[in-house]
Amino acid sequence: MTTYAGRALGPDAVVHGFLVEGVMRGAAELRLMPGRTGEVAVTVEDAWRLTGIGSALFGRLLLTARNRGLTGLVMTCLSSNRGMQRLAARFEGTITTASGDSCATVTARPATPLSLWREVVADSAAATASIIDRQIGLLREGAATVRRPLAGG
Helix, strand or coil: CHHHHHHCCCCCEEEEEEEECCEEEEEEEEEECCCCEEEEEEEECHHHCCCCHHHHHHHHHHHHHHHCCCCEEEEEEECCCHHHHHHHHHCCCEEEEECCEEEEEEECCCCCHHHHHHHHHHHHHHHHHHHHHHHHHHHHHHHHHHHCCCCCC
């Protein structure tokens, strides 16, 4: 697990996360493969599933992939993982099943000036939201410190 985590943010990967009050509740990873293909993985905490987070994260991966010149995304999961199969189907994925695994292939359209702009805007908005969330957290921590009575007072 440590080796995988160490490689997760390497030059051949892009990770998008869904954070709630500084806690990651969902993540989507795009790992570049030889050729013009990428492997994707999406995970969302049980309590946050069926809320559209997986679709939003997968959509971000698809946008990221097309803007990097990839033509297709591949996702592998257990054949019993209906949620991931529905997610792939939502993005017009072709799903095949063999030996207990399902493999979905999703086609990425070519990049356009609009898709490049959409990615810049989405990344900028996410960075801004993270900064604001952190500032709010610091303000709450400061307010809690001010409310504590002084020792011996």
